[in-house]
Amino acid sequence: MNVIELQNLTKDYGHGRGIFDVNINVEKGQVYGFLGPNGAGKSTAIRHIMGFSKPDKGSVRVYGYDSFKDYDKFFDKVGYIPGEIALPEGLTGTEFIKMMGDLRHSKDNPKVKELLDLFELDPRFETKRMSLGDKRKLAIIVAFMNDPELLVLDEPTSGLDPVMQEVFIDYIHKEKERGKTIFLSSHIFKEIEDTCDLISIIKDGKIITTFNGDKIKHSKNKSYKCKFTSPEDMQSFLGKMKKHPLYSRAQNKEFYISKVENKKNQVIVNIVDNNINALVQLLTEYKLIAFKQVEFTLEDYFMQFYIEDKHYGGAL
Ligand SMILES: Nc1ncnc2c1ncn2[C@@H]1O[C@H](COP(=O)(O)OP(=O)(O)OP(=O)(O)O)[C@@H](O)[C@H]1O
Ligand SMILES: [Mg+2]
Incomplete structure (x- = not known):
């Protein structure tokens, strides 16, 4: 019972x-x-x-x-x-x-x-x-x-x-x-x-x-923080990310942007392990101040259900 x-x-x-x-x-x-x-x-x-x-x-x-x-x-x-x-x-x-x-x-x-x-x-x-x-x-x-x-x-x-x-x-x-x-x-x-x-x-x-x-705790999803040198670079990256064939905002969330922090020129990208190469390839075009894995948390998981266009900082 x-x-x-x-x-x-x-x-x-x-x-x-x-x-x-x-x-x-x-x-x-x-x-x-x-x-x-x-x-x-x-x-x-x-x-x-x-x-x-x-x-x-x-x-x-x-x-x-x-x-x-x-x-x-x-x-x-x-x-x-x-x-x-x-x-x-x-x-x-x-x-x-x-x-x-x-x-x-x-x-x-x-x-x-x-x-x-x-x-x-x-x-x-x-x-x-x-x-x-x-x-x-x-x-x-x-x-x-x-x-x-x-x-x-x-x-x-x-x-x-x-x-x-x-x-x-x-x-x-x-x-x-x-x-x-x-x-x-x-x-x-x-x-x-x-x-x-x-x-x-x-x-x-x-x-x-x-x-x-x-x-x-055992999720294959990973979050990466990518900090750019300028807003232009960040916007350009967001545009390319969106056009990428792996990008899927609404469905399986295996290659997507979970957060845009405009003031810091910083983007949090969520991917599954397999897609790391694709992300790195996109990023090679830019000079980065930081690229760091951040822990995938319950908050990230929760946000997958709440993603709204406002999180994309108007870039998309
Ligand atoms: N007695 C009531 N009469 C009419 N509407 C109600 C009543 N109690 C709750 N609601 C409505 O039902 C919905 C759910 O309210 P509830 O208090 O369960 O939310 P909650 O998830 O606990 O929110 P919070 O995180 O703010 O505490 C809300 O839209 C609320 O306005
Ligand atoms: Mg309540």
């Missing part, structure tokens, strides 16, 4: 907004990443997983239970961090933690101190006066403090500084080792890349691709 199972989940908010025929399966012990731009539908899908919203079509099952009808059957097993944190008025962090502990009948939980120390949060202040990062830390602590089997995390690190983001990533690794199942949405490529076994990219409410996290 999958821990989370979305089948043709559809929530139509009208005017093309919402999510449409979303299918996701998360197995026990998996870390599943959900990536997409603003408004893509991540939080909508997550609210359905948590049973807060009724699907228009399709089904959402968590531990085999209908998430909307039988939320109470799996509630105790889930830790949740909402995308937008709304804390109750007039409580200190300490009181809020206690209130959330009481809900789950847990008292003097040692994990609370451990988490407060790890994320360096002083919970004595009123939640209303807490900084954005501290509110996020409080939400993290509340989600993890009862040691739930399943974690559903909607942009868990937004608002955290880079040091705390690293602390969080380390913590996710440790939780994964302990067998936790984790569903995580994020805008931060590194966070997804570093932690996830499976990754889905959602765009305009539809999942456009699902792939194994290793695919990025």
